Amino acid sequence: xxxxxxxxxxxxxxxxxxxxxxxxxxxxxxxxxxxxxxxxxxxxxxxxxxxxxxxxxxxxxxxxxxxxxxxxxxxxxxxxxxxxxxxxxxxxxxxxxxxxxxxxxxxxxxxxxxxxxxxxxxxxxxxxxxxxxxxxxxxxxxxxxxxxxxxx
Amino acid sequence: xxxxxxxxxxxxxxxxxxxxxxxxxxxxxxxxxxxxxxxxxxxxxxxxxxxxxxxxxxxxxxxxxxxxxxxxxxxxxxxxxxxxxxxxxxxxxxxxxxxxxxxxxxxxxxxxxxxxxxxxxxxxxxxxxxxxxxxxxxxxxxxxxxxxxxxxxxxxxxxxxxxxxxxxxxxxxxxxxxxxxxxxxxxxxxxxxxxxxxxxxxxxxxxxxxxxxxxxxxxxxxxxxxxxxxxxxxxxxxxxxxxxxxxxxxxxxxxxxxxxxxxxxxxxxxxxxxxxxxxxxxxxxxxxxxxxxxxxxxxxxxxxxxxxxxxxxxxxxxxxxxxxxxxxxxxxxxxxx
Amino acid sequence: xxxxxxxxxxxxxxxxxxxxxxxxxxxxxxxxxxxxxxxxxxxxxxxxxxxxxxxxxxxxxxxxxxxxxxxxxxxxxxxxxxxxxxxxxxxxxxxxxxxxxxxxxxxxxxxxxxxxxxxxxxxxxxxxxxxxxxxxxxxxxxxxxxxxxxxxxxxxxxxxxxxxxxxxxxxxxxxxxxxxxxxxxxxxxxxxxxxxxxxxxxxxxxxxxxxxxxxxxxxxxxxxxxxxxxxxxxxxxxxxxxxxxxxxxxxxxxxxxxxxxxxxxxxxxxxxxxxxxxxxxxxxxxxxxxxxxxxxxxxxxxxxxxxxxxxxxxxxxxxxxxxxxxxxxxxxxxxxxxxxxxxxxxxxxxxxxxxxxxxxxxxxxxxxxxxxxxxxxxxxxxxxxxxxxxxxxxxxxxxxxxxxxxxxxxxxxxxxxxxxxxxxxxxxxxxxxxxxxxxxxxxxxxxxxxxxxxxxxxxxxxxxxxxxxxxxxxxxxxxxxxxxxxxxxxxxxxxxx
Numbered sequence: 010x011x012x013x014x015x016x017x018x019x020x021x022x023x024x025x026x027x028x029x030x031x032x033x034x035x036x037x038x039x040x041x042x043x044x045x046x047x048x049x050x051x052x053x054x055x056x057x058x059x060x061x062x063x064x065x066x067x068x069x070x071x072x073x074x075x076x077x078x079x080x081x082x083x084x085x086x087x088x089x090x091x092x093x094x095x096x097x098x099x100x101x102x103x104x105x106x107x108x109x110x111x112x113x114x115x116x117x118x119x120x121x122x123x124x125x126x127x128x129x130x131x132x133x134x135x136x137x138x139x140x141x142x143x144x145x146x147x148x149x150x151x152x153x154x155x156x157x158x159x160x161x
Numbered sequence: 162x163x164x165x166x167x168x169x170x171x172x173x174x175x176x177x178x179x180x181x182x183x184x185x186x187x188x189x190x191x192x193x194x195x196x197x198x199x200x201x202x203x204x205x206x207x208x209x210x211x212x213x214x215x216x217x218x219x220x221x222x223x224x225x226x227x228x229x230x231x232x233x234x235x236x237x238x239x240x241x242x243x244x245x246x247x248x249x250x251x252x253x254x255x256x257x258x259x260x261x262x263x264x265x266x267x268x269x270x271x272x273x274x275x276x277x278x279x280x281x282x283x284x285x286x287x288x289x290x291x292x293x294x295x296x297x298x299x300x301x302x303x304x305x306x307x308x309x310x311x312x313x314x315x316x317x318x319x320x321x322x323x324x325x326x327x328x329x330x331x332x333x334x335x336x337x338x339x340x341x342x343x344x345x346x347x348x349x350x351x352x353x354x355x356x357x358x359x360x361x362x363x364x365x366x367x368x369x370x371x372x373x374x375x376x377x378x379x380x381x382x383x384x385x386x387x388x389x390x391x392x393x394x395x396x397x398x399x400x401x402x403x404x405x406x407x408x409x410x411x412x413x414x415x416x417x418x419x420x421x422x423x424x425x426x427x428x429x430x431x432x433x434x435x436x437x438x439x440x441x442x443x444x445x446x447x448x449x450x451x452x453x454x455x456x457x458x459x460x461x462x463x464x465x466x467x468x469x470x471x472x473x474x475x476x477x478x479x480x481x482x483x484x485x486x487x488x489x490x491x492x493x494x495x496x497x498x
Numbered sequence: 499x500x501x502x503x504x505x506x507x508x509x510x511x512x513x514x515x516x517x518x519x520x521x522x523x524x525x526x527x528x529x530x531x532x533x534x535x536x537x538x539x540x541x542x543x544x545x546x547x548x549x550x551x552x553x554x555x556x557x558x559x560x561x562x563x564x565x566x567x568x569x570x571x572x573x574x575x576x577x578x579x580x581x582x583x584x585x586x587x588x589x590x591x592x593x594x595x596x597x598x599x600x601x602x603x604x605x606x607x608x609x610x611x612x613x614x615x616x617x618x619x620x621x622x623x624x625x626x627x628x629x630x631x632x633x634x635x636x637x638x639x640x641x642x643x644x645x646x647x648x649x650x651x652x653x654x655x656x657x658x659x660x661x662x663x664x665x666x667x668x669x670x671x672x673x674x675x676x677x678x679x680x681x682x683x684x685x686x687x688x689x690x691x692x693x694x695x696x697x698x699x700x701x702x703x704x705x706x707x708x709x710x711x712x713x714x715x716x717x718x719x720x721x722x723x724x725x726x727x728x729x730x731x732x733x734x735x736x737x738x739x740x741x742x743x744x745x746x747x748x749x750x751x752x753x754x755x756x757x758x759x760x761x762x763x764x765x766x767x768x769x770x771x772x773x774x775x776x777x778x779x780x781x782x783x784x785x786x787x788x789x790x791x792x793x794x795x796x797x798x799x800x801x802x803x804x805x806x807x808x809x810x811x812x813x814x815x816x817x818x819x820x821x822x823x824x825x826x827x828x829x830x831x832x833x834x835x836x837x838x839x840x841x842x843x844x845x846x847x848x849x850x851x852x853x854x855x856x857x858x859x860x861x862x863x864x865x866x867x868x869x870x871x872x873x874x875x876x877x878x879x880x881x882x883x884x885x886x887x888x889x890x891x892x893x894x895x896x897x898x899x900x901x902x903x904x905x906x907x908x909x910x911x912x913x914x915x916x917x918x919x920x921x922x923x924x925x926x927x928x929x930x931x932x933x934x935x936x937x938x939x940x941x942x943x944x945x946x947x948x949x950x951x952x953x954x955x956x957x958x959x960x961x962x963x964x965x966x967x968x969x970x971x972x973x974x975x976x977x978x979x980x981x982x983x984x985x986x987x988x989x990x991x992x993x994x995x
Contacts, residue, residue: 017924025670032673032688039687043680046942047687050673057666064662088715092916095711095891099912102895103905115888122718122884133885141896151542151900152213152246220541221829229548230833245545250902252679252697284686286693333950339684361947362681364939367818367828368762374816377638377951386832390817390839396635465835 013072018065025058094118107153111138207267207442208241214432215263215271217256220247223303223384227430228272230462231300234453239446254280254287261289265437267446270297273433276340278486282493283340294433296482297443298450301463302427302471304404305346306388306414308370308397313379318401318420321380325356334358335369335381340493342428343369346382346403348492353424373397384428385411386467403427404469427469429485431478447474501843502624505851508553509859514852517554518860521561522867528562529569530875532710532890533897535582535702536566536766537822542900544830552834552846556853559830561860563823564806567766568612568868571799575604576878579710579890583701583932584766584805586709587774587798590929594790601876602732607740607792609868611748611799616861618752618800619759619807624854627811628840634760634812634820636964639951642763643944644968646937649768651975652775653930658979660925667921668930674699675938682946694906701935703898703907704914708931710894711915712922717883734872740792747777747796755801759808763940765821766802771933773801779978807857814838814850 032051036044094117101110115134124130145151214232218224225247232243248256257280260271273294281287309315313332315324325332336343339362351357358380363369366383373381374396381397385408391397392411401417402408403426417424432450434443453459454472463470473481508514528539539562547555570581575592588608595604622630637645650668657664677688678698689695751773758769777797778787787794809820810827817838819825831838836846843850878886898911918928952959960966 021920021924021926025666028670029673031690035688035690040680040683040685042682043685043687043946046945047673047676050669050676054666054669054673057662057669061662061666084719087718088919091715091718092919095895095912095915098891099895099905099908102899102908107896111892115892118888118891119884122887124882124884129885133888137889137892141892145896145900151903152244153896153899154905219826221544221826226829226833229545233548246903247541248903250697250700250904250906251694254693254696255902255904255906258693283684284693284696285689286691288693339679339682344684359950360682361950362684362943363947364763364943371635371762371816371818372638375635375638386837387817389837390815393839393841394816396816462835465837466832 012075013069014075015065015068015072019062019069022058022062022065026055026062029054029058091118091121094121102154108138108142111141207445208239210268211242211244212239212268212270212446213244213246215246215248215256215260215269217248217253217272219249220245223386224272224274224430226466227301227463227468228432230459230466231450231453234456234459235449238452239449252284253277254284257289258287260433261293261435263435265435265439267434267438267442270432270434270446273431275342275429275485276345276489278482279489279493282490282497291483291486293436295436295438295443296478297432297434297474298447298454299429299431299471299473299478299481300450300454301468302404302429303342303384303468304402304408304427305343305382305384306392306402306411307380307382307400307417308373308388308392309380309400310373310376310378311396311398312376313398315379315400316398318417318422321400322354322356322422324379325354325358330357330359332356332358332380333361333378335361335363335372335378337363337366337369337383337387342426343382344496345489345492346426348496349426350424352495354422370397384467389467408469409464410467427471429471430468431473431482444475450474501847501851502855504848505853505855508848508852509557509856514554514557514856515859517557518561518856518863519867521558522565522860522864525562525565525567526569526572526864526867526871527565529566530572530581530871531893531897532573532579532581533706533894535570536563537702537826538897538901539563539566540823540826544826544833547830548833552836552849553852555830555834556827556849557856557860559827560806560853560857563827564616564803564857564860564864565867566823567803567806568609568616568799568864569871571608571612572605572871572875573878575608575795576601576875577713577886579713582767583705583709583936584770584802585798586767586929586932587770588795589709590774590788591791591794591798594788595795596879598790599732600790601879602734602872603737603740604790604792604795605872605876606734606736606869607795608799609865609872610736610741611751611796612803612868613861613865614748615752615755615800615803616806616864617858619756619804620854620857620861621807622756623807623810623814623857627815627854628843630756630760630808630811631815633757633964634762634816634818636962637761638962639944639947640959640962640965641944641968642761642940643948644965644972645761645764646941646944648968648972648975649764649772649933649937650941651972652771653933654976655775655778655979656929657927658983660927663926664930667926667928668934671931671934672938672941675701675935676942681939681943694904698939699910699935700902700907701932702901703911704935705932706894706898707911707914708918708928710890711912712919712928714887714890715915715919716922717887720883734869734876740796744793744796746780747793748800750776750780751797751800752804755804756808758801759805759820760811762812762818762820765809765823765936766805767932767936769805770798770802771929773797775975779982803861806861810853810857814842815840 098110098114112134115137119130145153214228216225216228229245236243248259263269278291281290315321334347361378366387369381370383370387370391372378374391392399399414402414405425407416460470525539528534529536540559543562567584570585571588574580574585574589575596578589578593580586580589592604653664653668677695679686686696754773755769758764774794774797777793778784781793809824812818812820813824819828836849895908898908
């Protein structure tokens with residue numbers, strides 16, 4: 010399969026259809042009174058997706074393959090790794106609390122983004138974490154996850 | 162280095178602005194008594210640290226206001242700071258789920274209202290039930306005001322029942338939400354009088370009473386604070402208040418009982434702790450909240466906010482808690498059919 | 499008149515002026531940080547106001563409210579991330595201007611428009627509150643439904659070049675808005691067994707993720723060049739021509755804003771989309787929209803700030819909150835023993851007129867506070883992308899958490915962000931998601947209530963004057979892009995001849 014612009018649309022359409030199937034599968038449990046409106050939306054969504062799918066497949070046949078971009082794989086890897094990094098941050102925040110997770114995330118993120126300046130690597134994590142912590146727990150009385158560990 | 166400096170300046174500026182505002186407001190804050198010296202008495206040294214109350218609804222709402230008003234006065238008698246946590250989402254189930262899973266040490270309490278022990282019947286995936294919590298205190302019971310639109314021609318309970326019987330299932334009733342106290346009032350009133358309303362579900366009591374004021378809907382059952390503006394404006398006709406006695410703020414509205422119908426309905430609000438909290442601590446907390454509740458300043462403030470003050474604790478409240486669970490369970494089951 | 503002077507003397511006390519300024523500073527900051535919003539600012543400060551004097555409390559909250567609605571536009575212009583959903587249209591026009599090195603011109607106009615909108619709404623509040631509240635009473639379920647349908651027509655105009663994708667995004671988002679308790683019986687549906695979804699999908703965390711994470715990921719694509727793509731901060735200047743050529747636009751947008759504010763359930767976000775859409779339709783240069791149109795910025799900013807005063811009109815007179823922050827105001831007022839209603843204006847004259855006059859003062863003051871913020875934040879453009887990206891991720895995460903204090907929302911924010919990036923990369927518009935999530939619940943509820951009210955007599959709904967007006971607007975709004983398209987084609991054909 011060649012990399013073409015409409016290939017992504019085809020993949021997205023398939024994804025949306027799977028997502029819509031999730032809704033359709035649960036439709037049985039919905040009471041009669043409140044079924045009509047979502048049903049209408051589902052039907053419209055499915056029709057639109059199928060229309061877009063058909064259009065994309067037609068375009069795919071006609072379209073020329075995208076130019077080979079030497080950086081494509083590299084950029085994609087960067088984006089995916091950063092997305093995983095954010096996911097790890099959110100996961101860690103739930104598990105070990107806001108402070109450690111944020112400190113770690115800021116440092117790793119800066120290193121990942123090729124920051125090598127030592128003062129920045131120390132000041133931003135500490136400054137950002139502390140100011141947010143102060144703002145929320147001490148000032149706005151919102152307890153951030155795991156903040157209670159630190160004996161407040 | 163230059164960017165560093167700029168960044169630092171920005172962060173500092175932000176912090177400064179905020180602390181400025183903090184000073185502006187904290188200057189008028191009452192000073193908190195420190196924990197140690199105030200918690201004398203009955204053996205244990207509870208409370209050693211801040212007590213938090215989970216309110217599963219947003220800041221500024223009815224639930225939040227009622228808890229904050231009480232907590233403000235309870236801090237004094239408890240000798241500790243009380244922090245309100247508005248853990249919202251999932252129609253209140255997220256906060257209560259978190260409460261059920263908290264350590265049963267008395268440092269985490271939660272706001273609880275009449276319908277919550279039956280949440281697992283209504284919603285999917287709810288892990289907590291009536292056994293997950295120990296009742297601490299009930300501190301208020303809010304009456305509803307039954308109001309009718311001018312167009313409907315209904316002026317009292319007798320004409321309401323008459324109109325409902327004449328057009329079964331046609332009289333429209335605006336509710337503040339499905340499975341709220343409004344809805345349960347409808348279910349129990351329908352059962353009591355053998356009548357049937359046509360349900361109209363709105364987002365909150367204010368929206369419901371607006372629909373009555375504009376004449377779209379015949380009846381609504383908002384809480385006192387939601388009802389007063391439209392009653393004062395003369396846009397709706399007040400029919401009755403659903404408490405056992407008349408209410409100070411709207412003393413000219415008669416109760417349902419006065420009109421010859423033996424019926425009352427209030428939405429009680431209380432505080433609960435996770436199951437497993439030692440009885441000694443529950444008692445201590447109840448003491449503190451009782452003292453706060455008895456404070457005349459609290460009473461005045463609660464009335465102003467439109468809540469009828471009622472207090473239960475200990476065995477009386479425990480029994481009421483269980484009875485209430487069964488009553489609502491029966492209503493939900495009849496509603497589900 | 500006596501009361502107005504009384505209010506004025508209260509507002510002009512140094513302490514109260516300081517409170518107004520503090521509220522504005524806090525509000526703008528809350529609005530400007532991605533992941534924070536005006537609603538949140540008001541919500542977290544309500545507990546503080548419990549212990550303040552009623553006048554000061556009202557002024558502080560009013561300052562935060564107005565500042566928060568304004569502040570969202572600063573990052574919208576500078577980095578293309580709207581601080582609040584109400585600034586989404588601003589970001590569509592502001593970002594291209596910044597790329598052209600005209601961030602100063604854009605920010606100056608944002609500030610001026612916001613103040614204009616705010617001041618107009620403040621006067622509407624002061625002068626016309628009891629009269630305008632009657633409109634709020636006339637808006638029932640059928641009108642709300644029509645407004646929602648009308649609002650969704652913006653999707654068509656905004657994505658006319660790619661109607662299929664725009665509509666698809668709109669419909670799927672409307673479907674997502676149906677998750678949670680159904681509006682009639684209150685049973686949860688489409689929750690896949692997650693109790694966290696019982697109350698529905700909260701729009702705010704989704705919008706935080708949708709509008710901030712894709713920008714962060716886009717920054718990474720070109721991370722090699724350390725500096726942002728704009729390294730020049732342009733001077734803050736107002737161009738006289740920008741103002742004189744948009745007088746009609748200012749007036750129309752302010753009226754739309756105040757009107758939407760009065761209508762319960764629709765807030766500043768809806769107003770800015772509406773007004774932006776109308777400006778685009780009536781513009782002589784519609785091709786400028788999307789490429790840095792001043793008229794677009796003016797429309798969006800004037801309207802969203804005009805909502806602030808408008809939404810307090812039904813609140814003060816009838817206890818009906820016209821927007822989410824207004825609902826919070828209600829709580830704060832009750833705490834201070836001020837019960838909304840017709841008697842409020844006589845029983846609590848001092849507090850109310852302080853608030854009303856304060857609203858005008860606050861909106862004038864906002865011009866200067868805003869100017870300071872804009873000058874300071876223009877420096878954001880000089881920050882290295884690495885610092886900017888990292889900070890935005892932390893802000894979005896903490897912001898999404900703190901709305902409901904709930905990790906689930908952070909997860910939703912993240913998923914929305916990833917989906918948003920995929921959408922942006924493949925030319926799926928993001929703004930229909932915002933519109934659909936904000937309007938979906940209103941639409942379904944209005945629809946079901948209208949059906950209950952008019953079952954068996956559907957034509958009687960046409961006896962409601964406001965409904966008919968909205969209906970005509972809606973029909974025109976849906977037909978317009980097609981009429982326009984046909985006209986343009988005809989013109990093009992005529993030219994070829």
